[in-house]
Amino acid sequence: MSMIIKVFVTGGTFDKEYNEINGSLFFKETHLYEMLELGRSKLELSITTLMMKDSLDFIEADRQTIATSCSNCKEDKILITHGTDTMTLTASYLAKHCPNKTIVLTGAMVPYKFGSSDGLFNLGSALAFVQVLKAGVYIAMNGKIFEADKVQKNTDKGEFETI
Amino acid sequence: MSMIIKVFVTGGTFDKEYNEINGSLFFKETHLYEMLELGRSKLELSITTLMMKDSLDFIEADRQTIATSCSNCKEDKILITHGTDTMTLTASYLAKHCPNKTIVLTGAMVPYKFGSSDGLFNLGSALAFVQVLKAGVYIAMNGKIFEADKVQKNTDKGEFETI
Amino acid sequence: MSMIIKVFVTGGTFDKEYNEINGSLFFKETHLYEMLELGRSKLELSITTLMMKDSLDFIEADRQTIATSCSNCKEDKILITHGTDTMTLTASYLAKHCPNKTIVLTGAMVPYKFGSSDGLFNLGSALAFVQVLKAGVYIAMNGKIFEADKVQKNTDKGEFETI
Amino acid sequence: MSMIIKVFVTGGTFDKEYNEINGSLFFKETHLYEMLELGRSKLELSITTLMMKDSLDFIEADRQTIATSCSNCKEDKILITHGTDTMTLTASYLAKHCPNKTIVLTGAMVPYKFGSSDGLFNLGSALAFVQVLKAGVYIAMNGKIFEADKVQKNTDKGEFETI
Numbered sequence: 070m071s072m073i074i075k076v077f078v079t080g081g082t083f084d085k086e087y088n089e090i091n092g093s094l095f096f097k098e099t100h101l102y103e104m105l106e107l108g109r110s111k112l113e114l115s116i117t118t119l120m121m122k123d124s125l126d127f128i129e130a131d132r133q134t135i136a137t138s139c140s141n142c143k144e145d146k147i148l149i150t151h152g153t154d155t156m157t158l159t160a161s162y163l164a165k166h167c168p169n170k171t172i173v174l175t176g177a178m179v180p181y182k183f184g185s186s187d188g189l190f191n192l193g194s195a196l197a198f199v200q201v202l203k204a205g206v207y208i209a210m211n212g213k214i215f216e217a218d219k220v221q222k223n224t225d226k227g228e229f230e231t232i
Numbered sequence: 233m234s235m236i237i238k239v240f241v242t243g244g245t246f247d248k249e250y251n252e253i254n255g256s257l258f259f260k261e262t263h264l265y266e267m268l269e270l271g272r273s274k275l276e277l278s279i280t281t282l283m284m285k286d287s288l289d290f291i292e293a294d295r296q297t298i299a300t301s302c303s304n305c306k307e308d309k310i311l312i313t314h315g316t317d318t319m320t321l322t323a324s325y326l327a328k329h330c331p332n333k334t335i336v337l338t339g340a341m342v343p344y345k346f347g348s349s350d351g352l353f354n355l356g357s358a359l360a361f362v363q364v365l366k367a368g369v370y371i372a373m374n375g376k377i378f379e380a381d382k383v384q385k386n387t388d389k390g391e392f393e394t395i
Numbered sequence: 396m397s398m399i400i401k402v403f404v405t406g407g408t409f410d411k412e413y414n415e416i417n418g419s420l421f422f423k424e425t426h427l428y429e430m431l432e433l434g435r436s437k438l439e440l441s442i443t444t445l446m447m448k449d450s451l452d453f454i455e456a457d458r459q460t461i462a463t464s465c466s467n468c469k470e471d472k473i474l475i476t477h478g479t480d481t482m483t484l485t486a487s488y489l490a491k492h493c494p495n496k497t498i499v500l501t502g503a504m505v506p507y508k509f510g511s512s513d514g515l516f517n518l519g520s521a522l523a524f525v526q527v528l529k530a531g532v533y534i535a536m537n538g539k540i541f542e543a544d545k546v547q548k549n550t551d552k553g554e555f556e557t558i
Numbered sequence: 559m560s561m562i563i564k565v566f567v568t569g570g571t572f573d574k575e576y577n578e579i580n581g582s583l584f585f586k587e588t589h590l591y592e593m594l595e596l597g598r599s600k601l602e603l604s605i606t607t608l609m610m611k612d613s614l615d616f617i618e619a620d621r622q623t624i625a626t627s628c629s630n631c632k633e634d635k636i637l638i639t640h641g642t643d644t645m646t647l648t649a650s651y652l653a654k655h656c657p658n659k660t661i662v663l664t665g666a667m668v669p670y671k672f673g674s675s676d677g678l679f680n681l682g683s684a685l686a687f688v689q690v691l692k693a694g695v696y697i698a699m700n701g702k703i704f705e706a707d708k709v710q711k712n713t714d715k716g717e718f719e720t721i
Contacts, residue, residue, distance in 0.1 A: 082418060087511075089504040090553045092408060094418070108353030109341055110375040111391055178272060178415040183509045185413075190271030193356025196375050201364050212268075212275040212359050227416045228274055245581060250674075252667040253716045255571060255583070341578040346672045348576075390579045431701075434679025435667060437717055438701040504598060516597030519682025522701050527690050538594075538601040538685050554600055 074199055075144035076101065077135060078118040079127075081152030083188050085180040096121040100181045101150060104189055112196060115144065124152025124159070124176075132159055136166040146199050147172045150192075153222060153229075156208055160217035164206040172206045173199040173214075178227055187211060237362055238307035239264065240298060241281040244315030246351050248343040259284040263344045264313060267352055275359060278307065287315025287322070287339075295322055299329040309362045310335045313355075316385060316392075319371055323380035327369040336362040338372045341390055350374060400525055401470035402427065403461060404444040407478030409514050411506040422447040426507045427476060430515055438522060441470065450478025450485070450502075458485055462492040472525050473498045476518075479548060479555075482534055486543035490532040498532045499525040499540075504553055513537060562602045563688055564633035565590065566624060569610040570641030572677050574669040585610040589670045590639060593678055601685060604633065613641025613648070613665075621648055625655040635688045636661045639681075642711060642718075645697055649706035653695040661695045662688040662703075667716055676700060 078084070078099045085094045099118055119134055139147050151159060153176045160174055175195035177188035195209040206217035210229045221232045241247070241262045248257045262281055282297055302310050314322055316339045326335055338358035340351035358372040369380035373392045384395045404410070404425045411420045425444055445460055465473050477485060479502045489498055501521035503514035521535040532543035536555045547558045567573070567588045574583045588607055608623055628636050640648055642665045649663055664684035666677035684698040695706035699718045710721045 085418075087505055087509050090550065092411075092420070094420070104353075105375075107348065107350060108374060109350045109391070110353070112375040179413055180509075182511065183413050183506075185270065185508065187270060187272045189352045190267070190273070190356035193353035193358075193375070194360035195356075197357035197360035197372065197377070198364065200377065201361065209360065210274075211271060212273040212356070214360070214363065224416065228272070248581075250668055250672050253713065255574075257581070257583070342576055343672075345674065346576050346669075348671065387579065430679070433674065433676060434700060435676045435717070436679070436701040437699075511596065513596060513598045515678045516593075516599070516682035519679035519684075519701070520686035521682075523683035523686035523698065523703070524690065526703065527687065535686065537597060538599040538682070540686070540689065554598070 072146055072200070073113045073115055073144055074146045074148055074196065075142045076114050076116040076148045076150070077138055078116065078121070079124070079131075079135060079149060079151050080121040081124055081150060081176045082180055083150050083152075083177040084121060086182050087180075094180070099150070100188075101192075104181060104192055108189060108193060110196070115142075122152070124155040127152075127155055127159070132162045135159060136163055139163060139167040139170060139172060145170045145204075148195055148199050149174045151176050153178065153210070157217075157220055157222060157229075160206050160208055160220070164217035168206070169204050171199055171202050171204050173202070173209050174207070175209045235309055235363070236276045236278055236307055237309045237311055237359065238305045239277050239279040239311045239313070240301055241279065241284070242287070242294075242298065242312060242314050243284040244287055244313060244339045245343055246313050246315075246340040247284060249345050250343075257343070262313070263351075264355075267344060267355055271352060271356060273359070278305075285315070287318040290315075290318055290322070295325045298322060299326055302326060302330040302333060302335060308333045308367075311358055311362050312337045314339050316341065316373070320380075320383055320385060320392075323369050323371055323383070327380035331369070332367050334362055334365050334367050335369045336365070336372050336377075337370070341374075398472055398526070399439045399441055399470055400472045400474055400522065401468045402440050402442040402474045402476070403464055404442065404447070405450070405457075405461065405475060405477050406447040407450055407476060407502045408506055409476050409478075409503040410447060412508050413506075420506070425476070426514075427518075430507060430518055434515060434519060436522070441468075448478070450481040453478075453481055453485070458488045461485060462489055465489060465493040465496060465498060471496045471530075474521055474525050475500045477502050479504065479536070483543075483546055483548060483555075486532050486534055486546070490543035494532070495530050497525055497528050497530050499528070499535050500533070501535045561635055561689070562604055562633055563635045563637055563685065564631045565603050565605040565637045565639070566627055567605065567607040567610070568613070568620075568624060568638060568640050570613055570639060570665045571669055572639050572641075572666040573610060575671050576669075583669070588639070589677075590681075593670060593681055597678060597682060599685070604631075611641070613644040616641075616644055616648070621651045624648060625652055628652060628656040628659060628661060634659045634693075637684055637688050638663045640665050642667065642699070646706075646709055646711060646718075649695050649697055649709070653706035657695070658693050660688055660691050660693050662691070662698050663696070664698045
C-alpha cells in the first residue's frame with residue numbers, strides 16, 4: 070500500500086500545553102511532527118494545520134472549513150486530529166458533506182505533552198485505520214473504530230461508545 | 233466491530249529493561265498491560281506470554297510454539313509482539329503454518345521503558361490493522377503494514393521495507 | 396551526615412494533575428513518594444501532607460498551620476513543597492514564626508506529571524540544601540538558593556530573583 | 559550566592575543512549591544541557607566535556623586529565639558527572655591531587671534517556687551541594703553526600719554507603 074495520507078490538525082486536548090507563567094492550558098503549535106518522529110512513522114503524510122482550538126469552541130464556520138478542506142484536497146485518505154468534546158458532531162457533519170473519502174478523526178483524553186497521554190496510541194491506530202477502511206467517516210479512539218452517526222462520547226466515563 | 237483479539241507476547245526490544253545493578257539490558261515481564269492502560273485501550277484482548285526472548289535467540293521450537301498457539305486459539309484475530317531482528321522469519325513461518333487467520337506482528341526499535349520508544353505507536357496501529365485486515369500474516373511497523381514474504385528489515389536504516 | 400528530614404506537603408503546581416474527564420487541573424494526592432522513588436532517594440524522611448492547595452488560595456490560617464507544624468515537629472531540618480505564587484509570603488511568615496530551624500521551601504513551575512517538569516531537579520536540590528545550610532528559612536528553585544525576605548518571584552519571567 | 563560553577567562531563571550511565579540499529583548502549587553526546595533546561599536551572603555554569611566513557615574503562619591517564627582540569631580551571635566550585643562504577647576511585651584520586659576546591663561527583667544508576675532515571679534528581683542535589691560545601695571532594699548520589707575516601711559503592715544494592 071503506497072499512498073499519501075492528508076492530515077488536518079484542528080487542535081484539541083492532543084495539542085494543549087501548560088503555560089508555566091500563569092498555570093493555564095493553552096495551544097502553541099501542534100505536537101504531531103514530534104509524535105510521528107517518536108513513532109518513527111515511515112508513512113507519506115501531507116500535514117496542514119487548519120486551526121488550533123478547543124473543540125468546544127468550534128462554530129459552524131470551523132466545521133465548514135474542515136469539510137471544504139477535505140473535499141478540496143486531492144488525497145482520498147484523510148486523518149483529522151480533533152478535540153474529543155465535539156468530535157462526533159464534526160464526524161456527522163463530514164459524513165453529510167464529504168462522504169466519498171476515507172476520513173478518520175482522532176484525538177486524546179490527555180495532552181500529549183503530559184506523560185500519561187493516550188495520544189501516540191490513538192495516532193498509531195488512526196493512521197492504520199485510514200489506510201485500510203473503505204470510504205466513510207470514522208472516529209478512532211482508544212483502539213476502537215466507530216462510524217459517524219453511530220457513536221457518542223460518554224462524558225462520565227470519558228470514552229466513546231456505539232449508539 | 234466487536235470481537236476478542238488474541239495477543240501473544242514473545243519478548244523483543246519492546247519489553248527490554250535496563251538492569252541498574254550491572255548496566256545490561258534484560259527481560260523481566262511484559263509492559264503490554266501498562267501500554268494498553270496508557271492508550272486507554274477499550275478493546276477486548278486475551279493476552280498470553282509465550283516467551284520473553286530476544287528474537288535473535290529464537291530457535292525452530294519457538295516458532296513452532298507460536299504457530300501452534302495461533303492455530304489452537306479460538307480467536308481469528310491475533311496480535312504478536314516480537315523482536316524485530318527475525319520478525320520476517322516468524323511471519324513467513326506463520327504464513328505457511330497458520331494461513332487462515334489474521335495475524336499481525338509488531339515490535340519496537342527502542343524499548344518501551346526508554347522515553348524515546350516507538351512501541352506505543354506501533355501497538356496502536358497493529359491493533360487497528362488486526363481488526364480490519366482479511367486473513368493473512370502481516371507485519372505492522374512504524375505506521376506501515378507489510379504482507380509476510382514481501383518484507384525485509386533494512387538493518388542499516390533500522391526500518392522495514394517491501395521486497 | 397545522618398539525620399531525619401521532615402517534609403511537609405502543601406500542594407502547589409508540583410502536585411497538580413490533569414482531569415481527563417473535564418480537562419481541568421486538580422489535586423489528587425502528592426507525587427512526592429513517586430519522585431523520591433525515581434530519584435532512588437536514600438534519605439530518611441518523615442513526610443506529612445498538611446494540605447493540597449494552590450498557594451494562591453492560601454489564607455492566614457494555612458500559614459499558621461505550616462508554622463505551627465514546623466515549630467512542633469522534633470526535626471530541625473524541614474523541607475516544604477509549596478506553590479510558587481505565594482512561596483515568598485510563606486517564607487517570610489516562617490522566618491518570623493519559626494526562625495531556629497533550617498527550613499527550605501521548593502516547588503515547580505510545571506506539574507510533575509507533565510513530562511517537562513522541573514520538579515525532580517528542584518526536589519533534589521532542596522533536599523541537598525536542607526542538609527547543609529545553617530538555621531534559617533530559604534527558597535530553593537531552579538538550582539538557586541534564596542533567603543526569606545530577600546527574594547521575589549518575577550511573574551513575567553517565571554523565575555525567582557534576589558531583591 | 560553568585561558564582562560560576564565549573565562542570566566537567568566524563569560520561570557514565572548518565573549519558574548512555576540506546577542504539578536502535580544494533581540494540582546496544584553507547585555514548586553520543588551529553589544530555590546535561592537538556593537536563594539543565596528541564597530543571598530550568600538559573601545557575602551560571604561553565605561546561606566542558608572531558609571524555610565520554612564508561613568509568614569501568616577509565617585508565618590512570620583519564621583521572622590525570624580530570625585532576626589537571628580541576629586544578630587548572632579558575633573556578634573553585636566544580637561538578638563532575640561520572641560513571642558510578644569507579645566514582646569512588648576518582649574521588650580519592652582528586653582528594654589527593656586537587657584538595658583545595660569544592661568538587662562534587664555525581665552520576666546516575668539509569669541513563670537519563672530512559673524514563674526511570676535518577677539523573678535529574680542527582681544533578682539537582684549535586685549542584686546544591688557544590689554551592690554550599692567547604693573545600694573537599696564529595697560524591698552526591700540519591701540525596702546523600704559522601705566525603706571522598708569514606709564511601710563505597712555497594713554493587714549488590716546499587717547504592718553508595720559510608721565506610
